[in-house]
Every structure is written in C-alpha cells, then in structure tokens.
Amino acid sequence: MTDWLAVDWGTSHLRVWGMSRDGAVKFRKTSDAGMGHLTRDQFEPALLDLVGEALETDRTPVVICGMAGSRQGWAEAKYVAVPCAPPGIDRATPLATRDPRLTVHILPGVKQTSPADVMRGEETQIAGFLALNPKFDGIICLPGTHTKWAHISAGEIVSFRTFMTGEMFALLSEQSVLRHSVAEMGWDPEAFADAVSTAMSNPSDLAARLFSIRAEGLLNNLDAHEARARLSGLLIGAELAAARPYWLGQHVALIGDDALCKAYADALGAQGLPVKRTDAERMTLEGLKAAYEGLKERAT
Amino acid sequence: MTDWLAVDWGTSHLRVWGMSRDGAVKFRKTSDAGMGHLTRDQFEPALLDLVGEALETDRTPVVICGMAGSRQGWAEAKYVAVPCAPPGIDRATPLATRDPRLTVHILPGVKQTSPADVMRGEETQIAGFLALNPKFDGIICLPGTHTKWAHISAGEIVSFRTFMTGEMFALLSEQSVLRHSVAEMGWDPEAFADAVSTAMSNPSDLAARLFSIRAEGLLNNLDAHEARARLSGLLIGAELAAARPYWLGQHVALIGDDALCKAYADALGAQGLPVKRTDAERMTLEGLKAAYEGLKERAT
Numbered sequence: 078m079t080d081w082l083a084v085d086w087g088t089s090h091l092r093v094w095g096m097s098r099d100g101a102v103k104f105r106k107t108s109d110a111g112m113g114h115l116t117r118d119q120f121e122p123a124l125l126d127l128v129g130e131a132l133e134t135d136r137t138p139v140v141i142c143g144m145a146g147s148r149q150g151w152a153e154a155k156y157v158a159v160p161c162a163p164p165g166i167d168r169a170t171p172l173a174t175r176d177p178r179l180t181v182h183i184l185p186g187v188k189q190t191s192p193a194d195v196m197r198g199e200e201t202q203i204a205g206f207l208a209l210n211p212k213f214d215g216i217i218c219l220p221g222t223h224t225k226w227a228h229i230s231a232g233e234i235v236s237f238r239t240f241m242t243g244e245m246f247a248l249l250s251e252q253s254v255l256r257h258s259v260a261e262m263g264w265d266p267e268a269f270a271d272a273v274s275t276a277m278s279n280p281s282d283l284a285a286r287l288f289s290i291r292a293e294g295l296l297n298n299l300d301a302h303e304a305r306a307r308l309s310g311l312l313i314g315a316e317l318a319a320a321r322p323y324w325l326g327q328h329v330a331l332i333g334d335d336a337l338c339k340a341y342a343d344a345l346g347a348q349g350l351p352v353k354r355t356d357a358e359r360m361t362l363e364g365l366k367a368a369y370e371g372l373k374e375r376a377t
Numbered sequence: 378m379t380d381w382l383a384v385d386w387g388t389s390h391l392r393v394w395g396m397s398r399d400g401a402v403k404f405r406k407t408s409d410a411g412m413g414h415l416t417r418d419q420f421e422p423a424l425l426d427l428v429g430e431a432l433e434t435d436r437t438p439v440v441i442c443g444m445a446g447s448r449q450g451w452a453e454a455k456y457v458a459v460p461c462a463p464p465g466i467d468r469a470t471p472l473a474t475r476d477p478r479l480t481v482h483i484l485p486g487v488k489q490t491s492p493a494d495v496m497r498g499e500e501t502q503i504a505g506f507l508a509l510n511p512k513f514d515g516i517i518c519l520p521g522t523h524t525k526w527a528h529i530s531a532g533e534i535v536s537f538r539t540f541m542t543g544e545m546f547a548l549l550s551e552q553s554v555l556r557h558s559v560a561e562m563g564w565d566p567e568a569f570a571d572a573v574s575t576a577m578s579n580p581s582d583l584a585a586r587l588f589s590i591r592a593e594g595l596l597n598n599l600d601a602h603e604a605r606a607r608l609s610g611l612l613i614g615a616e617l618a619a620a621r622p623y624w625l626g627q628h629v630a631l632i633g634d635d636a637l638c639k640a641y642a643d644a645l646g647a648q649g650l651p652v653k654r655t656d657a658e659r660m661t662l663e664g665l666k667a668a669y670e671g672l673k674e675r676a677t
Contacts, residue, residue: 148595156596192585193592223554223588239592240584241553248548253541254523280581282619284540284612285492288523292493292539295448296456312584319582 079103079131081138081372083365084124086145087198088113092361093128098373100366104131112144112151120151121174129176136180140368142201142361146170146183156188156195160233163187163204163364166371184368187234194239198361199225202332205363206355207232215328218352220337222247224316226323238323240316243337249287250308258294263302266343272310273317273344280318286311313344324350332360379403379431381438381672383665384424386445387498388413392661393428398673400666404431412444412451420451421474429476436480440668442501442661446470446483456488456495460533463487463504463664466671484668487534494539498661499525502632505663506655507532515628518652520637522547524616526623538623540616543637549587550608558594563602566643572610573617573644580618586611613644624650632660 080098084091089111095103110123124139125132146154154170164185172181186197199219206217211232219225222244227237250259276283290307293299317324329345330353331338342352380398384391389411395403410423424439425432446454454470469482486497499519506517511532519525522544527537550559576583590608593599617624629645630653631638642652 188592188596190596193589193596195592195595238585239588241549241587242584244553245545245549245584248552249541249545252548252552253544281615283583284542284545284616285538285619287541288539289493292488292495295495296488296490296493315581316584319585 078133079137081140081369082128083362083369084139084141084143084145085198085201085361085365086120086141086143086150087111088144091123091127093124094362094365095128095131096366096369100369102362112147112149115151117151120145121176121179124179125176129178132176132178134178137178138369138372139179139181140166140169140184140365140372141181142184142365142368143198146185147197150183151181152183154183154185156186156197159187159189159237160235161187162233163200163207165204166368166375169368182368182372184365187237189237192238194237196225196227196237196239199227199332200234201364201368202357202360203227203229203234203364204367205360205365206330206332208363208367209360210330213328213330215330216323217330217332218320218324218341220331220333220341224333226320228323238320240320242312242316246309246312249312250305254291255287255304255308258291258299258301259304259308260301261305263305265300265303265306268303269306269310269340270343270347272307273314273347276311276314277318277348280315283311283315309340310344313340317344317348324348329353330355332357378433379437381440381669382428383662383669384439384441384443384445385498385501385661385665386420386441386443386450387411388444391423391427393424394662394665395428395431396666396669402662412447412449415451417451420445421476421479424479425476429478432476432478434478437478438669438672439479439481440466440469440484440665440672441481442484442665442668443498446485447497450483451481452483454483454485456486456497459487459489459537460535461487462533463500463507465504466668466675469668482668482672484665487537489537492538494537496525496527496537496539499527499632500534501664501668502657502660503527503529503534503664504667505660505665506630506632508663508667509660510630513628513630515630516623517630517632518620518624518641520631520633520641524633526620528623538620540620542612542616546609546612549612550605554591555587555604555608558591558599558601559604559608560601561605563605565600565603565606568603569606569610569640570643570647572607573614573647576611576614577618577648580615583611583615609640610644613640617644617648624648629653630655632657 079095083094169182228235379395383394472481
C-alpha cells in the first residue's frame with residue numbers, strides 16, 4: 078500500500094515515488110510535466126495524471142521539493158536563510174487541493190543574503206546526505222546546470238555559492254560558434270585534465286581560451302571530442318579556481334549526475350583532494366523521507 | 378558611374394558600396410543575405426539581386442572582405458599568418474563568376490598559430506585604420522560578438538587575441554536563467570562601472586557572480602536595467618583583466634558598434650587609459666579602398 082508520495086518537482090521533470098510508511102519504495106514514476114511547462118492550475122492535474130490511480134481514499138501525504146515551490150510554481154514556499162539546517166516539514170508550505178485524496182506539503186528553498194544566492198531542491202539532497210552521514214563536516218558540491226558548493230557544519234548549511242558552469246557549457250557547446258567544433262557526445266580525459274589545469278592556473282582569460290577551441294578547429298582540425306572535453310575542463314577549472322576557498326583542505330562530497338560528478342571528481346582528484354561520490358537520486362529520496370519523518374512525528 | 382564595388386560580407390549581413398574610381402561613395406545597399414544564410418551557389422545571385430542594376434557591361438571589380446571568404450563561404454580565401462600587414466589585394470582570392478559584368482576578389486583573414494586564433498573582416502578594418510593613421514603603433518580593440526585585441530607595430534599585426542565576450546553576453550542575457558532578471562534594453566552606467574571594477578579585481582569567480590544577478594533579482598528585486606549593465610560589466614571586466622598585457626601602458630584605438638565601444642571606452646577610461654574611438658563602417662570602407670588601390674596599381 079502507498080502511504081505517502083515523495084516528489085522531486087524540477088523545472089523540466091516531475092519524479093514521484095510511491096512510499097510505504099516505513100520508507101520502502103513501492104513504485105517510481107516520472108513525466109516531463111516540469112514546473113517550466115505548467116501554469117499554477119496544472120500542477121494538481123499533472124500529479125494526479127501520473128499517480129492518481131495509486132491513491133487510496135484517505136488523505137495521502139505528499140512531500141514535494143524543487144521548483145514547484147518557486148514563485149512561478151504550484152505555490153511559493155519561501156526561502157529559509159542560511160545559516161540553517163536543510164529545512165524540514167515544519168518550514169514546508171501546506172497546500173489545499175481540490176482532490177480530497179491529497180494533503181500536500183512543499184519544502185522551501187534556501188537563500189543567502191550576501192553574496193546573494195538561492196537554491197531550491199539541492200537543500201533536500203543535502204538533507205538526505207546528512208540523514209545518512211549525520212556527523213559530516215565539510216563541503217558538499219552539487220554539480221549541475223547551476224552547480225552549488227555548500228559549506229556544512231554541525232548539521233547546518235553555513236554558506237553556499239552557485240556557479241553557472243553547466244548552463245554555460247550547454248549554451249556554448251550547443252548555441253555559440255563553438256558548436257561547429259565541439260562534439261555532442263564523447264570525451265577525452267587527457268584534454269579535460271589539461272584544460273582544468275590551464276584554467277585553474279590562469280582562470281581570468283577564459284573567454285579567450287574558449288575562442289581558441291574554435292580557432293584550433295579551423296586551423297588544426299582539433300578533434301571534436303577533445304574540443305568537448307576541453308570546453309568542459311576550461312569551465313570546470315575556472316569554477317574550481319573560484320571555489321578554492323570552499324574546497325581547499327576540506328572533505329568534499331559530490332551529489333549529482335554520474336558523468337558530471339566523475340568529471341568533478343577527476344578534477345578535484347588532480348588537486349590531491351579525495352572526494353566522496355553519492356547516488357543523487359538516493360540523496361533526494363532520503364531528504365524527502367527525512368521530511369516525512371517530521372510529518373509522522375507531528376501526527377503522533 | 379560605379380567603377381567598383383566595395384563589399385563587407387559578414388555572417389548575417391551583406392553590405393555593398395558602389396564606388397567611383399577616386400574613392401567616392403555613389404550608393405550604399407545592405408541586405409540580410411549574410412554568409413550564414415547562403416549556400417556556395419547563392420552568393421553571386423545574392424550580390425546581383427542587391428546591386429545588379431548598377432553594373433555596367435564591362436568587368437566591374439568587386440573587393441570583398443569578411444565571412445564570404447570562409448570555408449563555408451563563396452570561396453575560401455586562406456588565412457595569412459601573423460606577423461603580417463593586413464593582407465591586401467595581392468593575397469586576395471580571385472573568383473570566376475557566371476555573370477561577365479563581375480570580377481571578384483575576396484580578401485583573406487588572418488591567423489595566429491599560438492595561441493590559435495583567427496580573424497576575418499577585422500583585418501580589413503585594421504587596414505582602413507592604418508591607411509588613415511599610417512604611423513600608429515599600439516593596440517586596436519575591435520569590440521563585437523567576438524572581440525579582438527590586436528597589437529600593431531610598424532604597420533603589421535604582430536599578435537592578436539579573441540574574446541567571446543559579446544556572444545556570451547547575448548547567450549546569457551537572452552537564453553540563460555538570467556533572461557528572467559536582465560532587461561532587453563537599457564543601461565545603468567554606475568552598475569556597469571562597479572561590475573567592471575569587481576570583475577577586474579577578481580576575474581576568476583565570474584560564473585558565481587553571474588548567478589548572483591539572478592539571485593538578487595529573486596531576493597532583492599534587482600532592477601532589470603541595472604542587471605543588464607552589471608552582466609555586461611562583469612563580462613567586459615573579466616576580458617579587460619585577461620587582456621591587460623595588451624592594453625597596459627598602450628595607446629588603444631576602438632573599432633566597433635558605437636554603444637559597445639562607449640562601454641569599452643568607459644571601462645578603459647576608468648583605468649586611466651585614453652582611447653581613440655573611430656567610425657567602424659568607415660574603417661571597413663577605407664580598408665576595402667586600400668585593397669582597390671592595389672588593383673589599380675596592378676592595372677597600370
């Protein structure tokens with residue numbers, strides 16, 4: 078029987094796990110009904126479309142993290158300011174639904190005043206990581222479209238910083254003049270390592286090194302896989318240079334897409350830094366489970 | 378009477394001047410038949426569509442600079458390597474045409490082996506600037522989609538470096554998450570100056586400062602014009618930091634779009650550097666005229 082629903086509702090995807098009261102996964106369903114494709118009125122129907130048939134008659138708790146809580150989402154779940162523990166169910170926004178089978182709670186994101194920064198969804202992955210590693214003190218890096226570096230101490234997010242590295246890679250490789258020189262897939266570990274090292278030792282001339290990828294494509298027939306790895310390496314290297322105050326001499330845990338985390342692990346490993354890799358989906362689910370535990374406590 | 382045609386054939390536009398033998402402009406026509414919209418066979422018809430009626434029966438010389446000479450253009454005009462004077466008519470690629478009223482010459486671009494770099498079109502603007510300022514020694518900066526910095530000495534391009542600043546601004550402001558926070562038009566000189574200064578003093582954490590624009594939009598309702606100027610300032614500031622070996626203690630001449638050159642002039646002016654601004658279209662035309670002079674000499 079499905080006792081509650083764990084929901085990761087991002088900009089482009091909706092991911093739902095049907096859960097038992099004791100935390101076992103009964104089913105997992107996904108759709109492309111991401112926040113970016115929905116108006117406010119379409120969230121409830123999108124959820125019911127995906128998992129309505131699994132709902133019993135009584136009010137099934139639904140715990141949601143991610144962009145569904147943004148201003149353009151289902152309902153705004155206001156940011157909690159750092160320093161703070163990853164916000165749990167007590168900070169969630171409860172939501173009235175038309176369908177009586179649902180009782181919805183949207184978890185908030187986390188904000189930082191100076192430098193101004195926000196996260197929404199990653200805080201739940203951090204909560205999951207801390208549920209599994211309650212004594213962790215160090216840095217959690219969450220590579221992605223907008224990579225986050227979070228300083229964790231005593232169970233709290235002390236500070237964090239977001240880098241647009243993933244989005245810049247996508248724009249540059251798919252839409253800039255570099256698209257003529259950069260392969261859509263493929264990799265060259267040596268070119269990546271070289272580029273990381275180059276960018277870390279001189280991060281400021283990124284915009285010039287980027288154009289060199291195009292020029293070497295024209296002049297030297299630079300291999301397109303090598304070009305792809307170099308572009309990624311230059312961007313990640315520049316990020317690592319800027320994020321140095323976060324990771325230098327620290328324990329770093331990575332949460333994110335496997336291939337991308339491997340790239341970050343390689344780059345940080347070359348700096349002599351051991352990193353801990355994790356299963357990103359599991360971190361999300363553990364974070365949602367931790368929030369659900371708060372609901373259970375409230376009910377008892 | 379139109380004695381020859383001066384042609385600036387870029388990726389997105391075709392610009393033609395009808396010229397008299399002594400260098401006077403008889404007419405000026407433009408179309409959006411840029412190189413990027415044409416297959417090889419479509420160049421001659423595109424040119425004839427625009428200016429065919431102005432052609433006399435004898436072989437009118439046509440001098441072309443820009444992307445029409447690229448591998449994907451009308452015919453490849455191979456790059457000349459630095460150090461070199463901006464290549465003139467003796468390095469141009471002559472082209473057979475179907476229409477007997479044309480005799481076409483495509484000027485080559487300029488390449489650099491290390492670091493790998495290329496230009497195509499800018500070398501003709503440099504030629505124009507040097508035709509008007511034959512004793513110039515210093516730096517020519519050509520702001521644009523791919524901004525070029527060229528070191529000029531004794532009439533030659535000694536070295537140059539391309540920055541993807543303009544293309545990154547377009548992609549980030551129009552297609553990234555920043556599009557929600559950045560105005561399409563408008564400016565804030567103070568925000569620009571602050572951002573240039575911030576980026577110049579710490580150019581490496583560009584990707585994080587970019588995301589702060591979004592975060593300040595969400596948290597502090599950052600004004601969208603201020604956001605636009607800040608985005609531009611961060612990118613240009615990072616470029617100036619990386620291009621410092623070019624401009625430090627030098628004379629800098631700017632060739633490019635007026636508004637963009639004003640931004641570069643402001644940013645360089647804040648560094649105590651006087652800059653010379655020029656009329657970009659005039660530089661192109663003077664460069665094409667200098668090449669035509671070579672044709673005249675050849676004929677006599």
